[in-house]
Amino acid sequence: MSYDVPQIPGEEEFEVAASDTRQWPMWEVFVRQRRGLSHVHAGSLHAPDAESAMQNARDVYTRRAEGISIWVVPSSAITATDPDDVDAMFDPFDEQPYRHATYYEIPDEVGKM
């Protein structure tokens, strides 16, 4: 369900901070929908260890036959690209259209290639 709770006139404004270290570590959940497909990121959850992360992932992400295989990975184990380096990281490939099949003109007479 969804709900935008309106602000009461004079409602207290406060900062929400991530100050907490009590909580269980975060796990990323990947689900393989069926044989022949890759595992795809489904979401994340908190759990004290891999075993319970797996059990929770089953209950949270596969209640409607969404998968036949699950991976759980500690979120902290993922190394991601730095958003500030996006240009330097990916732009060079924008200038290399010859890597794409559509770059090459093949006469119609040749047929489907």
Add this chain to the structure above:
Amino acid sequence: MTGQERFDAVIDADEKIEPTDWMPDGYRKTLIRQIAQHAHSEVIGMQPEGNWITRAPSLKRKAILMAKVQDEAGHGLYLYSAAETLGTSRDELVDLLHTGRQKYSSIFNYPTLNWADIGAIGWLVDGAAITNQVALTRTSFGPYSRAMVRICKEESFHQRQGYELLLTLCRGSQEQKDMAQDAVNRWWWPSLMMFGPSDNDSPHTAQSMAWKVKRVTNDDLRQQFVDMTVPQCEFLGLRVPDPDLRWNEERGHYDFGAIDWDEFWNVVKGNGPMNRERMAHKNRAWDEGEWVRAAATAHAAKQAARRLEQKSA
């Protein structure tokens, strides 16, 4: 390009903002508040329906209701996860709910008095939620949008099971039909209130629309919901409890009566029929569940120690 320029360009292009992107403080704050309160609503929303699990009239209805309540817990989790990508923690958010500093949707501060209420909640309350959430699948923040897509798929089951439940009652005895009418009488107006204050009284709507956090205004969503729901109500053979309701040929929409905004604000401020009980129950469940969390943590530590032992042996 500055962070603000990049942000504006993404919003203009109708693309999504992702958690690691630069975003204005106000955008982050608005989203944390909205997503967290959305999550709290899912979680508190388990209570009015949970109230009927032990008294469902058949095993089939009981299994359906349990599946639905379990979905609500899942929806809460998807949303908390989305809020956490903005730099909050789950414990922090749960604490804000438990101490009453953040709210949940007022709709859950109404009681479920008879079995037909379970049908009315699915059809009307979840129907209103779907109307709102389908619009939110296009929200500009990626994790929120993805959570909405997943939730909308599951919400459709909720709405349909509710309607089918009412349809079954309406095809039954006069007593059952009366029960259905009674539920619709009580849930109709609070469901319309779910869309929030009228656009004229929503000072934050303009900013949220500019950021594309919100894609359709409260009043437009409410009208969409009324237009969709009235014919469904007619099919059930039930009356919409609004003497001013009529089809407006010129507008191509239903006109409907004035909403009692005093009631709405009164419930938002904490004085609805169930506000205190909902919060007390949530806090009690959290406290009584402490041993489960402690046991899970202890079990995980023990297993880890055992693995370490086996490795060194």
